[in-house]
Amino acid sequence: MAARTGKQVLQRFRENPPNLWINGERVTDPTTHPSTRNAVNSLAALYDMQHSPELVEKMTVTSPTSGDLVGRSFVIPKSKEDLCRRSEMHKVWADASLGHMGRTPDYMNVNVMAAGTAGEYFAQIQPRFGENIANYFEYVRENDLTLTHALTSPQIDKSKQVNEFDDPYIALGVVKETSSGIIVRGARMLATLPLSDEILIFPSTVLKGGSDLKPYALGFSVPNTAEGLRFQCREPLDLGRSHADHPLGSRFDEMDALVIFDDVLVPWERVFLIDDVDLANQAYGQTGAVLHMAHQVVNLKIAKTEAILGTLQSVINMIGTSDYPHVQEMVAEVIVTLEIMKALKIASEETASLNRYGVMTPGRGPLDAARNYYPAVHRRLIEILQLCSSSGLIMIPTEADRLGEGSADIKKFLQGKNGDSDERLKLFRLAWDMSLSSFGGRQGLYEQFFFGDPVRMKQALYGIYDRQPYVDRINAFIANDGEPNA
Numbered sequence: 483m484a485a486r487t488g489k490q491v492l493q494r495f496r497e498n499p500p501n502l503w504i505n506g507e508r509v510t511d512p513t514t515h516p517s518t519r520n521a522v523n524s525l526a527a528l529y530d531m532q533h534s535p536e537l538v539e540k541m542t543v544t545s546p547t548s549g550d551l552v553g554r555s556f557v558i559p560k561s562k563e564d565l566c567r568r569s570e571m572h573k574v575w576a577d578a579s580l581g582h583m584g585r586t587p588d589y590m591n592v593n594v595m596a597a598g599t600a601g602e603y604f605a606q607i608q609p610r611f612g613e614n615i616a617n618y619f620e621y622v623r624e625n626d627l628t629l630t631h632a633l634t635s636p637q638i639d640k641s642k643q644v645n646e647f648d649d650p651y652i653a654l655g656v657v658k659e660t661s662s663g664i665i666v667r668g669a670r671m672l673a674t675l676p677l678s679d680e681i682l683i684f685p686s687t688v689l690k691g692g693s694d695l696k697p698y699a700l701g702f703s704v705p706n707t708a709e710g711l712r713f714q715c716r717e718p719l720d721l722g723r724s725h726a727d728h729p730l731g732s733r734f735d736e737m738d739a740l741v742i743f744d745d746v747l748v749p750w751e752r753v754f755l756i757d758d759v760d761l762a763n764q765a766y767g768q769t770g771a772v773l774h775m776a777h778q779v780v781n782l783k784i785a786k787t788e789a790i791l792g793t794l795q796s797v798i799n800m801i802g803t804s805d806y807p808h809v810q811e812m813v814a815e816v817i818v819t820l821e822i823m824k825a826l827k828i829a830s831e832e833t834a835s836l837n838r839y840g841v842m843t844p845g846r847g848p849l850d851a852a853r854n855y856y857p858a859v860h861r862r863l864i865e866i867l868q869l870c871s872s873s874g875l876i877m878i879p880t881e882a883d884r885l886g887e888g889s890a891d892i893k894k895f896l897q898g899k900n901g902d903s904d905e906r907l908k909l910f911r912l913a914w915d916m917s918l919s920s921f922g923g924r925q926g927l928y929e930q931f932f933f934g935d936p937v938r939m940k941q942a943l944y945g946i947y948d949r950q951p952y953v954d955r956i957n958a959f960i961a962n963d964g965e966p967n968a
């Protein structure tokens with residue numbers, strides 16, 4: 483099968499529904515369930531873009547094995563141009579949700595590409611693991627599957643290592659090995675987009691300790707229909723309202739879930755890593771996966787910042803505040819953020835180099851800067867949208883109000899400077915959904931944590947960034963006695 487269409491995506495969900503639990507009920511068909519059907523349709527629309535005549539060239543490449551057209555996010559980049567062309571593809575999918583679907587499938591596609599081309603890394607543990615991950619990459623690419631992932635352990639007691647809990651299988655671990663595979667038990671957080679076909683459990687990056695932690699050093703994948711696997715979803719943010727009332731939440735609630743493994747059998751051919759804590763801890767970094775994922779992310783954050791800027795300027799135009807200097811200053815802050823993110827994306831592509839597996843990998847410095855910078859600045863972008871919109875974010879009667887008995891009052895009192903009340907309210911509803919609704923609130927938390935804890939990300943940057951040349955320069959400067967050169 484080549485790049486999937488939306489229809490094929492929906493059909494697979496109907497035939498193989500992931501084991502999702504929402505509000506105490508099993509979702510038997512995510513394509514019709516009121517809490518998931520809109521997000522599933524938005525996901526399907528992304529896949530349809532791969533077949534649009536205007537986009538097909540941008541969105542797909544020829545598979546090196548089947549010769550079929552497959553999604554471009556599966557490309558194995560060999561040149562900087564390959565990365566730039568992949569960026570264009572990321573941006574098309576990101577723009578479709580105004581940057582508000584964090585886990586469009588390309589995020590995990592580049593993860594599985596980087597891991598799949600780094601078979602030697604996994605083969606250090608057992609040679610077959612190298613083959614397994616390479617085969618899995620090909621399987622996902624050729625079937626154009628949607629993946630979710632979950633890296634962290636349940637948030638029970640962060641002062642303990644996961645093997646110190648009373649129950650050793652709160653955190654996901656290997657119970658035993660059998661001739662058919664490994665049996666795993668426990669839970670992982672936090673799978674965004676459980677509306678997907680398979681889950682990739684990759685090594686968590688924070689196993690501190692020795693052989694006691696071996697059962698928790700894990701890399702494998704299973705279908706989301708695997709026996710014993712269950713996704714406990716959070717409360718839905720799609721409230722069943724119209725697109726006009728809830729422009730983002732009614733389309734893009736990608737959902738988040740606690741993933742529970744109740745003695746799930748992972749067949750050997752789907753096992754990529756066990757037993758080796760050091761290799762587990764370094765897997766994301768050493769395979770280059772983290773950089774390819776960060777490269778997708780920087781494109782997504784550019785799309786989101788552009789959407790915030792567009793919404794902000796529209797709000798300003800709608801209420802006639804564009805001449806106030808402090809308003810202009812706030813817009814300038816958003817522009818600066820956007821340009822910094824664009825520059826970091828370009829810099830990551832310009833400084834790309836071939837990694838040890840022959841994959842053109844975007845530059846680490848600019849991407850580390852982007853993923854540490856954006857979580858903090860996103861809060862300010864939202865604050866600016868709130869400060870510039872003020873009461874307009876609250877006085878947003880619903881579509882039913884607009885069409886009901888009070889419509890004349892709404893038309894009169896809630897019109898804008900450059901638009902009627904319908905246009906004004908649709909715009910402000912969008913600004914509200916970005917910044918204030920429950921959907922907007924989850925976006926704020928997502929930006930803080932989706933790539934990891936910002937505190938520990940900064941500590942990691944401190945750990946790896948080479949500052950010695952700058953220290954040496956300062957030492958040389960201080961040591962210089964100030965005498966002019968002879």
Ligand SMILES: Cc1cc2nc3c(=O)[nH]c(=O)nc-3n(C[C@H](O)[C@H](O)[C@H](O)COP(=O)(O)OP(=O)(O)OC[C@H]3O[C@@H](n4cnc5c(N)ncnc54)[C@H](O)[C@@H]3O)c2cc1C
Pocket residue numbers: 585631632633634635636637640671672673674675738924927928931932933934935936937938
């Ligand atoms: C909306 C959302 C979507 C997400 N989607 C995904 C996903 O798709 N896949 C996935 O794998 N993960 C996902 N995550 C999870 C994300 O990776 C984690 O939230 C993140 O790694 C932080 O872990 P935690 O939530 O357990 O927080 P904790 O680690 O419990 O942190 C809580 C607080 O304690 C502090 N703290 C805890 N331990 C330490 C320490 N050792 N050193 C210093 N400070 C510490 C933190 O700084 C923070 O302030 C998502 C998270 C959110 C909020």
